[in-house]
Amino acid sequence: MTTHVTLEDALSNVDLLEELPLPDQQPCIEPPPSSIMYQANFDTNFEDRNAFVTGIARYIEQATVHSSMNEMLEEGHEYAVMLYTWRSCSRAIPQVKCNEQPNRVEIYEKTVEVLEPEVTKLMKFMYFQRKAIERFCSEVKRLCHAERRKDFVSEAYLLTLGKFINMFAVLDELKNMKCSVKNDHSAYKRAAQFLRKMADPQSIQESQNLSMFLANHNRITQCLHQQLEVIPGYEELLADIVNICVDYYENKMYLTPSEKHMLLKVMGFGLYLMDGNVSNIYKLDAKKRINLSKIDKFFKQLQVVPLFGDMQIELARYIKTSAHYEENKSKWTCTQSSISPQYNICEQMVQIRDDHIRFISELARYSNSEVVTGSGLDSQKSDEEYRELFDLALRGLQLLSKWSAHVMEVVGVLGSVTPISPSSIEVISYFLVKSIVHLILLQPITIDY
Known part of the structure; x- marks a missing residue:
């Protein structure tokens, strides 16, 4: 007499096989696998010169x-x-x-x-x-x-x-x-x-x-x-x-x-x-x-x-x-003694804010396009798209470097010039300007973060 088994019962019977003990009477002598760490280093210092x-x-x-x-x-x-x-x-x-x-x-x-x-x-x-x-x-x-x-x-x-x-x-x-x-x-x-x-x-x-x-x-x-x-x-x-x-x-x-x-x-x-x-x-x-x-x-x-x-x-x-x-x-x-416009904080701030807004807007556009299209790390892009992303990342690093250089240069020129007279007002103004330069120049960098 043929027994009819439904599809659900058959699948449940197959799932029960996972719980079936199968002892092989052999001791477990294999050690646990050791973790492997890999770190890429592109600074080879011309070790491949023999090629x-x-x-x-x-x-x-x-x-x-x-x-x-x-x-x-x-x-x-x-x-x-x-x-x-x-x-x-x-x-x-x-x-x-x-x-x-x-x-x-x-x-x-x-x-x-x-x-x-x-x-x-x-x-x-x-x-x-x-x-x-x-x-x-x-x-x-x-x-x-x-x-x-x-x-x-x-x-x-x-x-x-x-x-x-x-x-x-x-x-x-x-x-x-x-x-x-x-x-x-x-x-x-x-x-x-x-x-x-x-x-x-x-x-x-x-x-x-x-x-x-x-x-x-x-x-x-x-x-x-x-x-x-x-x-x-x-x-x-x-x-x-x-x-x-x-x-x-x-x-x-x-x-x-x-x-x-x-x-x-x-x-x-x-x-x-x-x-x-x-x-x-x-x-x-x-x-x-x-x-x-x-x-x-x-x-x-x-x-x-x-x-x-x-x-x-x-x-x-x-x-x-x-x-x-x-x-x-x-x-x-x-060699003539004059203050360079490079150290004019107000003029530099206008350009820094403008560069920051432009870059953040472009970065947001790329980020939103990735979310809307659903393309992630596994998606294939053309060479032109990869080139655009590379240029965007490079431009961001260059902007961060440019702003950091402004901080170093402005603080450097203030540190190399001492107040002309020892009056208290001049001394206080000098060190006050020197201390707020970091806050002024770093302000646009922290706007959206």
């Missing part, structure tokens, strides 16, 4: 140089952080008041114990700047060779050399500004000489070299300038570096504020290095090799830029200290 073979094998050499120079730039940044964060140790150490003081030996021993690691860092810094100058000059000499000048030098290579120029400028200025570095080394040297820690001639000579290195202002710049001037045609390569920075700055081919300010510092410091006994930047300008009027316009618009951290530097100072400035000072307008 360039046969006809383009010469790019392996350039990529290798790039890689080693990037490592040296990272090391230079570490020394810049060391100098910027340096705080005086010698002021906190008890001083020996007289030769008859009973515990003076103990004080000197503790002084050496505390300051010796810090002085070792300074010694390594001195060795590093020597090595960096020699490396930079060797690259300049190699590229300035008569046969090499016929070859193409990539923009990335020129920008890397420009970053080296910026590193030299930053390290030299930080060394000049930090008097506590010299004081700590002097305190260590006195204590070490008393305890006869530096008995061999080599240690005495190295200590003397470090003292001269720390005491002389612009020592890194002077050594770099002297070694560059003995290289035939060095000004041509520096002109290429300055021109690429001018092109990048003029066309806004930068993203972060630090990249923007780096381009300006390379222009100024590069002109200073080019103007000397061997080369004349005004003759290069007459030959249309460089464009001084365009650089003057940039320096006029933005007179003070952040150097490192909260320290600032005046760009016109590079021009004023160049070799042939006095007889050509009439060609420069950036």
